Amino acid sequence: MKLAVAGTGYVGLVAGVTFAEKGHNVTCVDIDEDKVELMRSGVSPIYEDGLEALMRKNYKAKKVEYTTDYKSAYKDADAIFIGVGTPEQPDGSANLSYIATVARQIAESIEKDCLVVVKSTVPVGTNDKVEQFIQDFLINDVRVEVASNPEFLAQGSAVHDTLQAERFIIGTESEWAENILKEIYEPFNIPIVSVNRRTAEMIKYASNDFLALKISYMNDIANLCELVGADIQDVAKGMSYDKRIGSKFLNAGIGYGGSCFPKDTQALNHLAQHNGYELKTIQSAIDVNEKQKTLLYRKANDRLITFNGLKVAVLGLTFKPGTDDLREAPSLENVPLLLDQGADVVAYDPVGAENFSKHYPEGKLSNGSIRYVSSVEEALEDANVCFVFTEWPEIKETSAELYKGLMRTPLVFDGRNIYSIDVMETAGVEYHSVGRRI
Ligand code: UGA
Secondary structure (H helix, E strand, C coil), X not given: CEEEEECCCHHHHHHHHHHHHCCCEEEEECCCHHHHHHHHCCCCCCCCCCHHHHHHHHHHCCCEEEECCHHHHHCCCCEEEECCCCCECCCCXXXXXXXXXXXXXXXXXXXXXXXXXXXXXXXXXXHHHHHHHHHHHCCCCCCEEEEECCCCCCCCCHXXXXXXXXXXXEECCCHHHHHHHHHHHHHHCCCEEEECHHHHHHHHHHHHHHHHXXXXXXXXXXXXXXXXXXXXXXXXXXXXXXXXCCCCCCCCCCCCCCCCHHHHHHHHHHHHHHCCCCCHHHHHHHHHHHHHCCHHHHHHHHHHCCCCCCEXXXXXXXXXXXXXXXXXXXXXXXXXXXXXXXXXEEEECCCCHHHHHHHCCCEEECCEEEEEECCHHHHHCCCCEEEECCCCHHHHCCCHHHHHHHCCCCEEEECCCCCCHHHHHHCCCEEECCCCCC
């Protein structure tokens, strides 16, 4: 099939390249000329394992092309996938202006019957409006329908999550649309759940918000564990044997970040309020997460009284390993607090430092300073205290002896529960984590 994809972020680019890999002819459209040139030369604008290899292979085989020329990409496509961003607005609702722009371009370009498939996460009911919007601006006498096909990939494992997806959700309002999507996904050989359009939109929010709820629930229980002398990791292990609960997303820590859970919990909350309903569970998940992000900072503050003049090692800046994305990362909440208190922060992250330095450039800042280093060792050297914010493999593998040997005072606050308490204590490290024995 001839497919076009609008937007080359995580959702659009991965969809486009994996469709090409499965035999379709794909044109990926982006408004950014430089980005298009970069992709043509085989370089991915995002850090994602396995993506560049697939981009190069399919570009060479002429299965995927990149362009800013949306008209020629859309005019004879069998289906156009929309994967542009829907950023959160100050009131928690989703900003749909990028989708509207693409919808209008589609309406003004298509010259044959075409299915428009929205992959971006949009509030329930949005795709009804997108369809009406396209029909209002349509120039040629062609059939056009809008389907919902939410994306479930996670950053850092996007290619794997798509090629080995657990299911594809397709939300359509006609057999014609359903059949086109089934044909597109047939080569993936993965279960397809076919529902109506609004249900598909809701499945996306309900899934993401359930996972956010699961994390906040574990963080809530972790905080209680500390008070009553239980251990959250053993609690999670004990729970995980129950297949109804499952073993994933039970890790307590310093809260969830990223471009999805924070935004999608706010958006569903907003949708509920808009419909006169109070979504108490999701509101609680949001509240717990907000507090959790600065939990270790508060713990450390109690322990140290002040950070003024202290060398503070920060290990991990991104919201999770395997990505350079900083959106809603706990580091972005904690580092400014440390700087305000006069700390000299020395930060290490294998890929996130460059993005972080755009927010906090190296040098004197606020009442303290920040410096970026290229190894865990350099960050720990002479440090008075260390925070672990992201569980990158090299941080996980850092030995207790290294902390003890390099730090001026071996005091560690681990937001990801990655070390053994016994090993750290035996090595002489004062070790604090989340929901475990203090
Ligand atoms: C999430 C979902 O996992 C994907 O299924 C979904 O498609 C995606 O959002 C989206 O809507 O686009 P992502 O935000 O990339 O993916 O990352 P996750 O791996 O889900 O992690 C989110 C946050 O939760 C991270 O900050 C992570 O550290 C935190 N987390 C995760 C925990 O604190 N504990 C856990 O047990 C698991």
